[in-house]
Amino acid sequence: MTIGWLDPTMVVLVVPAIAALVLALLPDYRQSARFNVLATIVTFGAALLLLGDRPAAGPYLFVDDLNIVFIVLTSFVGCTTSAFSASYIEHELATGRLTPLYLRFYHAMYQCLMFAMNLALLANNIGLMWVAIELATLTTVLMVGIYRTPEALEAAWKYFILGSVGIGLALFGTILVYMAARPVLGEGSDAMLWSALIGKASAFSPELLDVAFVFLMLGYGTKVGVVPVHAWLPDAHAEGPTPISAILSGLLLNVALYAVLRFKILMSANPATIAPGPLMVTLGLISVVFATLMLFGRRDIKRFFAYSSIEHMGIITFAFGIGGPLANFAGLLHMAMHSLTKSAIFFAVGQIVQVKGTQKIADIRGLTESHPLLGWGLVAGVVAIAGLPPFGIFLTEFLLVSSSFAAQPLPTIALAVGLLLGLSALVLRLTGLAFGRPHGARAKAHASFAPMFAHLGLVLLAGIHLPAQLVIWFQNVARLLG
Amino acid sequence: MDHLEFDIAHLLAGGLVLVSFMLLYQDRLFGLINIFTLHAVVLSLSVGWQAFAQDAPHLYVTAVIALVLKAMIIPVALHRMVQRLHIHRTLEIIGGIGPTMLAGIGLVALSMVVMLPATATADPLAREDLAFALSVVLLGLLMMVTRRNAIGQVVGFMSLENGLILAATGAKGMPLVVEISVAFSVLIAFIVIGIVLFRIRERFDTVDVHALDRSRGERQ
Numbered sequence: 001m002t003i004g005w006l007d008p009t010m011v012v013l014v015v016p017a018i019a020a021l022v023l024a025l026l027p028d029y030r031q032s033a034r035f036n037v038l039a040t041i042v043t044f045g046a047a048l049l050l051l052g053d054r055p056a057a058g059p060y061l062f063v064d065d066l067n068i069v070f071i072v073l074t075s076f077v078g079c080t081t082s083a084f085s086a087s088y089i090e091h092e093l094a095t096g097r098l099t100p101l102y103l104r105f106y107h108a109m110y111q112c113l114m115f116a117m118n119l120a121l122l123a124n125n126i127g128l129m130w131v132a133i134e135l136a137t138l139t140t141v142l143m144v145g146i147y148r149t150p151e152a153l154e155a156a157w158k159y160f161i162l163g164s165v166g167i168g169l170a171l172f173g174t175i176l177v178y179m180a181a182r183p184v185l186g187e188g189s190d191a192m193l194w195s196a197l198i199g200k201a202s203a204f205s206p207e208l209l210d211v212a213f214v215f216l217m218l219g220y221g222t223k224v225g226v227v228p229v230h231a232w233l234p235d236a237h238a239e240g241p242t243p244i245s246a247i248l249s250g251l252l253l254n255v256a257l258y259a260v261l262r263f264k265i266l267m268s269a270n271p272a273t274i275a276p277g278p279l280m281v282t283l284g285l286i287s288v289v290f291a292t293l294m295l296f297g298r299r300d301i302k303r304f305f306a307y308s309s310i311e312h313m314g315i316i317t318f319a320f321g322i323g324g325p326l327a328n329f330a331g332l333l334h335m336a337m338h339s340l341t342k343s344a345i346f347f348a349v350g351q352i353v354q355v356k357g358t359q360k361i362a363d364i365r366g367l368t369e370s371h372p373l374l375g376w377g378l379v380a381g382v383v384a385i386a387g388l389p390p391f392g393i394f395l396t397e398f399l400l401v402s403s404s405f406a407a408q409p410l411p412t413i414a415l416a417v418g419l420l421l422g423l424s425a426l427v428l429r430l431t432g433l434a435f436g437r438p439h440g441a442r443a444k445a446h447a448s449f450a451p452m453f454a455h456l457g458l459v460l461l462a463g464i465h466l467p468a469q470l471v472i473w474f475q476n477v478a479r480l481l482g
Numbered sequence: 483m484d485h486l487e488f489d490i491a492h493l494l495a496g497g498l499v500l501v502s503f504m505l506l507y508q509d510r511l512f513g514l515i516n517i518f519t520l521h522a523v524v525l526s527l528s529v530g531w532q533a534f535a536q537d538a539p540h541l542y543v544t545a546v547i548a549l550v551l552k553a554m555i556i557p558v559a560l561h562r563m564v565q566r567l568h569i570h571r572t573l574e575i576i577g578g579i580g581p582t583m584l585a586g587i588g589l590v591a592l593s594m595v596v597m598l599p600a601t602a603t604a605d606p607l608a609r610e611d612l613a614f615a616l617s618v619v620l621l622g623l624l625m626m627v628t629r630r631n632a633i634g635q636v637v638g639f640m641s642l643e644n645g646l647i648l649a650a651t652g653a654k655g656m657p658l659v660v661e662i663s664v665a666f667s668v669l670i671a672f673i674v675i676g677i678v679l680f681r682i683r684e685r686f687d688t689v690d691v692h693a694l695d696r697s698r699g700e701r702q
Binding site: 160169211 | 597642643650662673
């Protein structure tokens with residue numbers, strides 16, 4: 001079966017692309033917000049259809065067990081975030097932070113970003129995937145700088161420069177992979193297709209693959225936010241609109257990590273290469289420890305949760321670095337749980353910033369008293385992200401630590417220390433934010449609470465009972481990752 | 483492999499590395515922009531030669547893009563911007579010229595040590611090209627870290643990107659090279675437009691990226 005125009009694979013790409021064009025032309029922001037939600041719902045529906053019947057791999061696009069997980073997750077979070085954004089962004093207009101024209105641009109870019117991420121996930125061609133990730137970088141740069149304050153421009157500039165260098169290095173790695181594949185698969189696009197590369201990887205030159213992986217890990221790792229190359233991440237999260245912070249943390253980091261995972265599979269398919277595990281474990285550990293230490297000194301609430309994202313991307317990188325069915329399973333599940341939880345937290349944070357009129361942690365007090373729903377939502381989100389039961393992240397962290405302890409005791413102890421540090425920093429800040437005597441502005445919350453509680457409900461559900469079908473699914477993918 | 487073809491490709495790729503070194507020690511904005519123009523010309527010659535040697539006509543497109551965009555439009559735009567913003571002054575090179583050049587030599591040696599053994603099985607043309615391309619990429623990175631000035635960093639990034647295009651054209655028969663070079667051109671255009679539109683000078687009274695740090699939320 002080839003990929004036709006009405007195939008769900010195409011719908012997942014075409015709907016956001018057309019929606020971006022339409023949104024660029026729609027003048028009324030209320031309509032465009034609604035249209036934005038509608039487009040993401042259609043995309044999500046098409047992504048669900050992909051679960052059922054899966055088209056055969058084409059020369060550009062393909063769907064397999066690994067990327068389908070990401071596509072469904074991306075389109076789901078994209079969908080809920082657009083619903084949150086629709087109720088959130090109106091207030092930004094009222095306070096004069098955005099003009100209607102910028103809002104139009106914002107909605108068009110939102111769909112553009114969804115298109116780029118879906119394309120990166122669906123791409124069968126490693127060059128096409130690179131182009132898609134570059135497009136995603138460009139659109140998010142524009143979104144981060146949308147408020148046009150000096151801080152926002154600086155954040156956008158920094159993200160731009162670091163992101164460009166990152167994808168530049170990733171391109172070099174991509175070229176090297178092609179060079180390694182060319183003698184085996186011949187010239188032309190076959191040597192850039194995942195579906196062709198995986199089967200023949202054992203015949204590739206191991207030296208070239210080694211060098212390529214270092215470039216790819218550092219290049220795409222810049223977008224993942226692993227520590228030596230993370231510097232853009234906190235600024236970009238803090239200065240952009242909050243729905244974009246949710247998308248960045250919840251989705252874009254995952255997409256970049258997906259790219260790294262693909263190349264890791266390629267490496268594992270060739271026994272003569274150096275094992276990619278130790279490099280990923282080291283980078284992951286450094287990220288976890290550094291980010292948790294940085295959590296203590298933060299004064300800006302969005303920056304605070306951005307460092308928490310670095311911590312969690314570090315945990316996931318660590319898990320995939322350890323490898324094996326259990327750790328991979330934990331890593332995949334953690335990825336999904338983190339996406340849902342962190343975007344829920346950013347939904348809460350966006351509202352908090354709107355009602356309080358500030359991002360300074362010191363000026364936000366006693367939320368559970370002044371805004372009970374919002375405050376308890378934040379408490380639930382932070383308890384979940386800190387890895388406390390009964391939420392899903394507790395499950396994955398427990399699984400990861402217990403499974404990797406047998407394989408790598410020393411790094412696992414370091415990881416556990418990092419996790420505990422993160423937990424204490426989060427609880428410490430949470431008590432100040434959520435409890436005590438409220439002070440400061442007490443404006444009513446405008447945006448909808450539904451997306452936040454929907455995400456948290458799913459994470460809670462996963463923590464209490466994971467459906468057997470889902471477990472089998474994730475186990476299959478974990479085996480694929482080697 | 484014809485010997486002459488190989489020699490000319492080698493010469494042009496080596497020339498690109500040499501021009502990268504010239505960029506490294508330029509401490510005047512106009513000088514920097516002019517040398518970058520030379521860099522782009524050498525790149526487009528090199529890509530054009532690869533197109534001829536590999537008999538791959540689509541690579542001529544990449545060569546023309548490099549020539550028109552990077553050797554003409556961007557240098558002119560940067561020139562006008564420097565004049566309009568009155569920032570033609572000497573630039574600071576962090577760490578000084580001498581140590582920077584030594585570090586550059588070290589990086590070239592590193593890329594030879596890394597790439598030549600790794601590509602032992604590849605054909606010699608691609609092999610040398612890749613080693614030179616990696617040198618250009620690393621020198622571009624070095625240039626970016628030794629400059630605080632926004633335009634200096636952008637020129638560093640563009641030279642890095644030239645190295646990537648060199649690598650992509652050296653990989654014989656690689657598909658999507660033209661598309662990738664177009665995608666990169668879009669990126670670069672965005673960067674240049676970004677400098678102009680964001681009016682970094684007007685906002686911060688300088689194009690020194692270091693000054694931007696002060697406006698950051700957490701350093702009050």
